[in-house]
Amino acid sequence: MSEQPQFSIKIDQNKFLPEGGREVHAVVSVESTGAPTGAGRAASAAEVIIIDTSGSMSYPDTKLRAAIAAAQVAVDTLRDGVFFAVISGSNSASMVYPQQGPLVPADTTTRQQAKQALSRLQAQGGTAIGSWLRLADQLFDAHQEGIRHAILLTDGKNQHETAEELDAVLYRCTGRFVCDCRGVGTDWEVAELRKISSALLGSVDIVADPQGLVADFQAMTEAAMGKAVADVALRVWTPQTAKLRFVKQVLPSMEDLTGKRAESGPQAGDYPLGAWGAESRDYHICVEVPPGVVGKELRAGWIKLVLPGTGGAEDQVLATGNILVQWTDDEAAFTQINxxxxxxxxxxxxxxxxxxxxxxxxxxxxxxxxxxxxxxxxxxxxxxxxxxxxxxxxxxxxxxxxxxxxxxxxxxxxxxxxxxxxxxxxxxxxxx
Structure with missing residues (x-):
């Protein structure tokens, strides 16, 4: 077992409400420190690099050349022993390296072979991103215990499958791997890639100039290699009479997690946070409670950071915190905005x-x-x-x-x- 980072929870809120007040807001700051670095101490990991090779990637061909160079740098950035594959995406998905599954561990030989296979890529065909993600999901199937990360690069819109087909694949892939999405050039849809990155707990960004791809792929791969814990969840318990209005990530990016809830016990639900290295993220939680009388104090939420157990193992609690509410007639107290x-x-x-x-x-x-x-x-x-x-x-x-x-x-x-x-x-x- 790799050494785990230390997690902490800090709750930022004004707990005071006026008599009859119902809505409690809190910002939950989660920080992890001391994640392992360097080979040997890090968690098991799997990486899949997905490169768009549709026809438009050759107009101009600097796009495909830059994408190949970026994928080669990403392969070089993988730690020894990390399982990986490279996928080429057009109307359908095909394996670039290895020629067929399963994933192979990164070492001097496999990296060299993967980079050679990448150098032979050519651009032709259309764009069916769902099929690319489906193949990645199949490759990750044997690695559900470790860190699972994909990079997806496209330069176009998802024209060769329906929105429903893509939605079905995203539903299937949710929770199974994290995917960072990049659009190169300006002929792709922000909303489309944002939908994919949101479903798969990754980031989305534009690389307007193909020359920027190499540095971007290196940074994404380094960040993935820095992750030490997979599948962390934010468990939110609320009182029987309360209603959880929303759970949203607000730092380092805005992400509504409300719809991703999985019930985890009486009055409690888990919200997936993906994989963690040494980093901090903030979550905005809103709870509606029944109106109380002056002087009454209540726990409006009990927050736990958990690693859900697999195969019958118990859940591991990494950190906890409380969201409190107290009714007061002191106007100075309840009007103060946190x-x-x-x-x-x-x-x-x-x-x-x-x-x-x-x-x-x-x-x-x-x-x-x-x-x-x-x-x-x-x-x-x-x-x-x-x-x-x-x-x-x-x-x-x-x-x-x-x-x-x-x-x-x-x-x-x-x-x-x-x-x-x-x-x-x-x-x-x-x-x-």
Whole structure:
């Protein structure tokens, strides 16, 4: 067994509600430290690299060449002993290396063979991403005990299968591996890749210039190699009379986990968090409780970080924390907004404003687009979020950030629009 990182839970909230108040908000910060590094001490792991080889990858052929170089670097970045494979994706999925399953352990020989096989790739055919993920899932089948990570690269829309076919594959793959998605160029759909990365607890990003792929693939593979614990879950218990409104990841990206709940006992449900290395993530939890009288105190939620046991083994509890509520008539106490909760709420509103504004712009509703993107500018200004502000400046001219007074730019590069859409769900701890 590899040495495990140490997990801790910190709960950020204002527990006070006015008499009759019902809604309790908390931000649960989960941190893991001291994850093992270096071969020999790390968890067993499996990696599948999926490269789009549809015809469009050869227009221009710098895309395919950069994708091959990036996949070769990813193969080089794998730790010795990590089981891996490379898949080529077009109308269907095929094995690049090994020529047929199962996964093979990384060593000097297999890495060299995989890189040679990659160098022979050619681009032809269409795009059916569900079939690519289905093959990856079959390859991961024998490795469900360890870390399971895939990288998926595409340059186009999922044109050669129906949305229903893709949804069915995502339903099948959920919880079975983590997948980071990358779109190269600007002819792919952000919403489509976001749907895949959300279902599979991964990240999504744009690599506008193929030259950026090598560094990006290396960073993703290094991050995957740094994971030490697979399949961590956030277990949330609430009182019988309470209702859990939502569970959302709010750092390092916005992700609604509410619909991913798996019942885990009386009044408790598990929310999947994927694999962990040394890192921290924040979750916004909202619980509705029956209104209480002044002076009454209640545990509104009991939070546990767990490694669910397999094959009849007991669950392992890694850390715990409480969400509390107390009713008071002290106005100063119940009107105080907790900074952590305020930031989480603000970031959710910011993401919504950007996505709704971009959609309105696409639909030709300039008034709505101006109003929503203006609100986004205002929220970004209030939060001191300079990264988002600079992305917004490429889509709107800002007259007054404090009031959100903006004008839509007449001509916007597609890459800037896509980068803003993706950036809307990336978060960080702001200074304000």
């Amino acid at each position: 900074p952590g909760v305020a930031q989480a709420t603000g970031q959710a509103e910011l993401a919504d404003a950007i996505q709704q504004g971009l959609q309105a712009r696409k639909d030709g509703d300039e008034d709505e687009a101006t109003a929503r993107l203006g609100r986004a500018v205002q929220l970004a200004e209030e939060a001191g979020n300079e990264e988002i502000t600079s992305l917004l400046r490429k889509v709107v001219d800002i007259d007054d950030p404090a009031t959100g007074t903006v004008r839509l730019k007449k001509k916007v590069e597609k890459v800037d629009e896509m980068s803003l859409d993706i950036g809307s769900t990336k978060t960080f701890r702001t200074r304000k």
